[in-house]
Each structure stands twice: as C-alpha cells, then as structure tokens.
Amino acid sequence: MSAVMAQPQQSDIEVIAQAPGQADVLTPAALTFLAGLHTRFETARQARLKARRERQAFFDGGGLPDFREDTQAIRAGDWKVAPLPKALLDRRVEITGPVDPKMVINALNSGAKVYMADFEDSTAPTWPNLIAGQRALIAAVRGTLEFTSDAGKHYALRPFAEQAVLMVRPRGWHLDEKHVLVDGAPMSASLFDLGLFAFHNARELAALDRGPYFYLPKLQSMEEAQLWNEVLDHIERELRLPQGQLKVTVLIETLPAVFEMDEILHALRTRIAGLNCGRWDYVFSYIKTFRAHRDKVLPERAQVTMTQPFLKAYSELLIQTCHKRGAHAMGGMAAQIPINGDDDANEAALAKVRADKLREVTAGHDGTWVAHPALIPLAQQIFDERMPTPNQRHVLREDVWVTREDLIKPSLGTITRTGFEGNVEVCVRYLAAWLDGNGCVPIHWLMEDAATAEIARTQLWQWLHSDGLFLDDGTPVDFALLERAFLNLPARLGDRSGIPGGSRINEAIGVLDRLTHADELEDFLTLPAYARLD
Template identity: 55%
Template sequence: MAIPGVQILAPPVSEHQAAVIDEPAQRFVATLQRAFNARRLELLQRRADRQIEIDAGRLPDFLPETRGVRDDPAWRGAPPAPGLADRRVEITGPVDRKMVINALNSGASTYMADFEDSTAPTWANCLDGQVNIRDALLRTIEYDAPNGKRYRLRPAGELATLLVRPRGWHMEEKHFLVDGAPCSASLFDFGLFFFNSARASIAAGQGPYFYLPKMESHLEARLWNDAFNLAQDTLGIPRGTVRATCLIETLLASFEMEEIIFELREHSAGLNCGRWDYIFSFIKKLRNHPDKLLPGRGDVTMTSPFMDAYVRLLIKTCHKRGVHAMGGMAASIPIRHDPAANEAALAKVRADKLREVRAGHDGTWVAHPDLVKVALEVFDEHMPGANQLFVRRDDVTVTAADLLSTEGLAEGFGEADLRLNMNIALAYMESWLRGVGCVPIHNLMEDAATAEISRSQLWQWARHGAATREGRRVTAAWAVELLGEETDKFRAAMGEEKFAASKFELARKLLSGTIQGKEYSDFLTTLCYDHILSIPERP
C-alpha cells in the first residue's frame, strides 16, 4: 500500500530500482525528511542572509561565540574506523556500474561513490547508483560492456573501502515528495543508502561511511550529526558506526573547521580540501567585491595565498583533533594519444601529491584509475605509516586576512581566458543536461565543481566590467557575442545534425544570463536541474 504523505512522481523503471525504493525504504526517507527538512530550510536561509551581509562589507571571520570550542584542548574526533585508518589514495567518480567496479578494483585505499558533483541527478542515475553500490557491498555487481568486455570485482581483500557522497543541502529530489514538498536530496541519497546498505557495509568489515559536501557552517554539520543518530537509532545500529569526512569546500566553512569536527565528534572521519569547489566558493561569496577579482582559473593554484592558508589551517586543525586531513583531487587524466603531453601531465600530478604529503596530508584524491599508481608511489615513499596524524603543524598561524588574501596573484585575464571558461562551461553543461556529470574536457576531468569556477568567473568579470589584459572591458553584449562564437565552434565540429540533437543550445541559453553579470544562480546544478526531470506532465 502507499505510504501516507509520500508521492513518487516518476516510478522506478526496473525491478532493481524498485527494490531500493520499496515501501520500507520510502518510509525511512520520509521519517528523515519530516524530522529535519524544516531545519535544512532555515539553514539555507541563513546562507542567503549571510551573503547579504558579505555583499554589504561584513567579511567572514572566526566566530566569537564558538571560541570556547576552538580553545578547548581536551576534545577529539573519533579514532579511525575499520577500513579508514590508511587512506593514502582515494579515488572519486560517478555511481554508474562500470565506474563502481573499476574504482573498487583500482588499488586505491578508498572509493568515494559520488551522487553529487560527478553525477547528473537524473531519476534513473540516482536509483541506479543506489542499486550499484548495494550490489557492490553484496559482491553481486557485474557489468558486461557493449564491446564484450566483462567487469567483475577482485577478491574482497583487494577492494577499496566504500564511501558515499550524497548531494548537498541545497539540492532537492523533485521526483520524491513528502507531504507535498520535494525531499531534501541529501536526506534522499543518504537515507536510501543507509536503509539498503548500512548493514551490508558493516558485514563487509567496514561501515556506512560518507563524504559531506558544500557545508557552510557548523550548524549544518550538527544537522548531519542528528540525521546520523536518528538513522542509526531507527535501524538499531550503534551510534558512532557512521563516519563522515567533511569537505571544506566553501569559504565560510574554512572559518569553522574545528566547530565542524566538534559537531560530528563520534562520527567524524576528518576534513578534506575540496580545492575546486573552494575556489568556486571564494568567487561566489566575494563576487560583489571588485578587489577580490581572481585571474584566469589556470593562474589560481594551491600556492595562491588564500588557498595555501586554508590548506595549512586544515592540516593543523585535523591533527590537533586526531582526525584525517585529506588532500585534494588531481583533475588530470591520461593523454593516451600524446606521450609527451601525458608525461608532462603526470609530472604535475606527482608534484601536486608531493606538496600534499610533505605538508602533512594523510591522503589524497585522484579522478582516474590510472592515476592511483602515480599518487601511491609518492605517498608510499614519503608516508611509510598509515597516516600523518602525528604531524601537528604547531608552526602554523592563519588569520582571517590570510584566508581572504589575493596578494601576489597573477594580475588580470585575457580574452583567451574568457573563451576557455565559456568553452568549458558550455561543454560541461551540455553533458550534464544529457545526464552525464563527469566528462573529460581539454585533458582534465571536469565535474560540477570545476565547471562552476568557469561559470562564476564569467559572471564576476562581466558584473564589474573588468578589463582584459588586451585592454577591452567585458560588457554583456561582448560576452553574448563571444558565447555565440564559442557555441558555433561546437556546431562546426559536430555538424548541424548532431548539434541539433545535442543540448548545446539549451546550455547556451542557461549560461547566457550568467555571463552578462545579471542574475546569478548559486549553483549550476540548481540552474539546470529542472531540465533533467522525468516527471510526466499531468493531463
């Protein structure tokens, strides 16, 4: 019978999908939604209110009201959970069946199955992803590719530990209504995985482990902690079984790192430097401050002042509290057709990972299985133990001004940077609108986080009428002209028939408002989400 108050507007299309969203699972997700959605909406309003304050000149700072948490030397996060003591190389990627098998087989320490930045949240993708990670934990997952290649899991002792990243608090699952309102996508993704797979993950010698994205305050971490407790209590699983690593990928969260660990104490598995989203957030939060304009995205690196400060503070904070400090993602991918270019790209990855391990990180991210070996070699050489929790970084002092500093960055941007950002944003949005959330572009693995940098820089440059290095000011009219030219390049390369069948025109239309510096959508995913819904029109 139907669950009172629950409506599914697009039914499952296979028996496997139906199994992961059966009536008991629906009831469990609805319980979470009813318990926590009102607080979620209040916290989202706090984000909007804080943005108004930042626009008016009240820049971020450490919170005086939580000084006691930061100054108390006694408390610690949870000790590493089974399968999470050694996380030297983590691989991340979408939740399609082939990727799940390849990632678990990759030789990485862990695999973050991503429902967020690298998965376009079509209804089919979300449900199939739940099926795939459930089957992976049950060791029943198999995949036979159209070309005849077969994908199977290696023996259990050779597999990566599984972590799941649900969508952020800002997203909704509009196919699933509770009491007439769309369900929080965070609670939907978390709830389905927990209900269907928490016990299977425990049986596999691990546990229900998570990555938590895009939080902006310790109050949002508190909400997650309460959701974990309710979920564990409801299914009779001991509190503290869940572990969660928080991505510090928003500017505001960098001022509340200790508070975030504190809120999740018995569930904390540390923090991660979500570098690409962090750059995006820096642009977004300070977008109305012309003195904070950033150069082209290629000139913003981990050695940029505000990035270096946040990394040093994260490592010090995590190790002070006894939890992992994870490094960021290498977005490079193998360049198989050009050995010289491939070696140059791998050299950059090695240098990046060497910088991370020497700084004190306990592990790092890669986006492609072929990079696991490269990252492992660096961490194996320089981190012989399971982690570096003993590296305290007492030498580090980071101020609010350091976290906001753009001093010493390359100056300005060129027309080539404008065009590159448009090219990347168009290509990624077109792919996302087709249901593909992770796509190679210019030899980098682009996901929503990297594409957001391009989109937001375009808005900021147009908003402030910034001048290129060639001396031309960015106007709305010129931006639209360039966007048309970049779109036409895709048309010419694809041919008219293929172009007409693509989503490029829709991507151009959605991007057009942003590049003129007018309306700004906080997230590319919310800007585009309604265009990938599978909800049939009512008569």
C-alpha cells in the same frame, strides 16, 4: 545550538517518476524510512538554508567572514575526535567518480585505498541515474555487481579484501529531490541519497566492519554539521546500529566553513574521520562569497593554484586543525587524465600531478584524490616514499599561523582571452553533458565536474558585472566579449557528434547567457538546470 526538528507524524510519500528496477530499491519500508527523515528534518534544513541566505546578504553588504567569537571555547579546548576505524586509517589515495555500474566496479578494483561513490558533483541527477546508482551500490556491497558493455566486455568485482573501501557522497543540503514528494513537497536530495543507501546497506557494511562511511559536501557552518549529526543519530536508532557506527569525512569546500573547522569537527566528534580540501568548490565558494567585492576578483582559473597564498593558508590550516584533533587531513583532486598519442603533453600533465601530490604529502596531508585510475600509481608512489606510516596525524604543523586576512586575500594574476573563452567552453560543454545525463566530462584532458564548471560560470558573472576589467591585451571584459565567445564556440568545438551532450550545446549556451546577464548571481548552476532534467 541543537537543530530544530519537526515532531514525527505520519506522512504521505509519493514517487512521481519511473526507472528500471526502482521497485527493488524504493520498497514500502524504504519509502516509510525516507518519509520519516523528511518529517523530522525538513524544517531544520530550511532553517539552515535561510541562515545561508542571511549570511550571504551580510557578505554582499560588505561584510567579511571571520572566526566566530561565540565558539572560541571550542577552538581553545583540549579535545579530540573519536578513534578512527581500522578501514580508514590508511587513505593515501582515494578515487572519486559517478555511480554507474561500470565506474563502481572499476573504482573498487582500481587499487586505490578508498572509492568515493559520488551522487553529487560527478553525477547528473536524472531519475534513472539515481536509481541505477543505488542499485549498483547495493549489489557492490553484497559482492554481486557485474556489468557487460555493449561491446561485450565483462566487468566483475575482485575479492572483497582487494577492493577499495567504499564511501558515498550524497548531494548537498541546498538540493531537492523533485521526484519524491512528502506531503506534496520535494524531499531533501541529501536525505534521499544518504538515507536510501544507509537503509539498504548499513547493516551489511557494519557486519563487514566497513562503516558505512560518507563524505558530506558543501557545509557552511557548525550548525549544518550538527544537523547532519542528528540525522545520522536518527538513522542509527532506526536501523538499530551502535551510536557512532556511521562515520563521515567533511569536505571543506566553502569559504565560510574554513573559519569553522574546529567547530565542525566538534559537532561531529563521535563519528568524524577527517576533513578534505575540496579545492575546486572552495575556489567557486570564494568567488560566490565575494561576488559583490570588487577588490576580491580572482584571475582566470588556471592561475588560481594551490600555491597561491590564500589557498596555501587554507590547506595548511586544515592540516593543523585536523591533526590537533586526531582526524585525517585529506588533500585535493588531481583532475588530469592521460593524454593518449602525445607523450610530451602527457608527461607535462603528469609532472603537474607529481608536483601537486608532493606538495600535499610534504605539507602533512594524510591522503589525496585522483579522478582517473591511471594516476593512482603515481600518487601512491609519492605518498609511499614520503609517508611510510598509514597516515601522518603526528605532523602537527605547529609552525602554521593563519589569520583571517591570509584566508581572504585574493591571488594576483590576469585574465587572458584564452582563459575567458575557455571558461565559456567548459561551462557550456559541461552543462550540455549534464543536461544529457552525464555529470563527469573530459574536456581538454581534464576531468570536469559541477565544481569546475561552477568556477567558470561564477567567474564569468563576476568579471562581467565588475566595471573596468580588461583582458591582458587591453580588451574590455564586457557582454560584447561574451557574445563573441559564444559566436566563436562552434568553431572551437568542431564536430559535435563526438562531444558528450553535443545536441544540447545551443540549450546550454542559452542557459549560460541568461545566468551571466542576470543581475543576481545564481547560487548554484544546478538549481535552474535541474528543472530541465527528465
């Protein structure tokens, strides 16, 4: 089952963009290191992407995901992952966000146990953003990162002992980094993000007993996990680090992956710290996997909550699987942000967060995610009260019994006009901001990122391409309804000057219009949109 690797050879690497400070990051030695990653692993990456396409074709033909027969021995085996490092034993509250200097400082100073610096869903991968993010993290690891806003406010890191533990999420296997060419071909965005960070920071973090630690996104199979394991083995050899020094947590945020959680843990067993319920991408993946299945159409996003049976089954199976193997089972994101000036609305939002975090800790999760620092005290309090130990891996959830049908049965609900038009607005506003270089956008007091925009986008496509769907008021769900939503959008938005990416709203409408009319569902919104960046 080992991934196929190309034989190492001398490769030409070329950077075809410029950004402030990039010479400090893309040194000759760093570029040689990146070229080596591409040469060794690009063939294997393309093989894994081909396998994804073949698997999706099976689903489009009416096939259903299931637990694998050829790996039954792994699921039945009595094995555990390697012991966890001290810095990752208590992860009860983690904060995530983009990698700009101000965010990095605020997140590390936030009081959360972990900060996931995100090159993926909450960062628009413009070349300046990527270089600035790598520079910020290099300085943060060395304790020298500072930032002064245009208004003159100064930001600096607290002492190391008071900082959150740093984890880094690279972009997914499906994405290229078009600004870096190896032998004329774009290199993997995953290998660029993770490789460049490791090259500059792995030894420093190892000396601090802080990893380095990574979150790995959007895996769909154990073979993809094996590929990551081979990449990390290679990096450790090249940087002369002990085997297993680089630790990872894998996001279970695709429907195929939920059927291979044991296998993913096993493939990464010398270095994996846990699995995470990436709930928004998971809902997106459910829609995409079943895009051709008329009986699997989901209701509007607001009704697809973690209390729905198929999501409850996913969460509880993840907890049971992780704890059986000695790994952490991390909960999902609270996307709410404070509602200033409306105490009643703010309290209602906090009540939703409180209920969600109480559900997670009661179910057995070892920690949770928040998108805004103001939610950290609330999440911390709930986990402190219900989880006095650093984690609850001792909660084995032997009462859980989950079948394939439990994981694929859709939730019941409706599509309202508000829900339909809300999907259009979120997708257009997020895409406009993303095209303008902002990958994390507050919309109606929720922090939207690429994952939530993808739910909106794929739901619109599926609804519009499923005959016979109606809103709850009897209105047909068709392209005339979409056109009216586009026409009504300017009135919903009002003054665009205060909206992130407001000048690119019309461009975003055009992109969404083309994507929703297309006969085939585009795999990821960011693939066609990436061509428009820079």
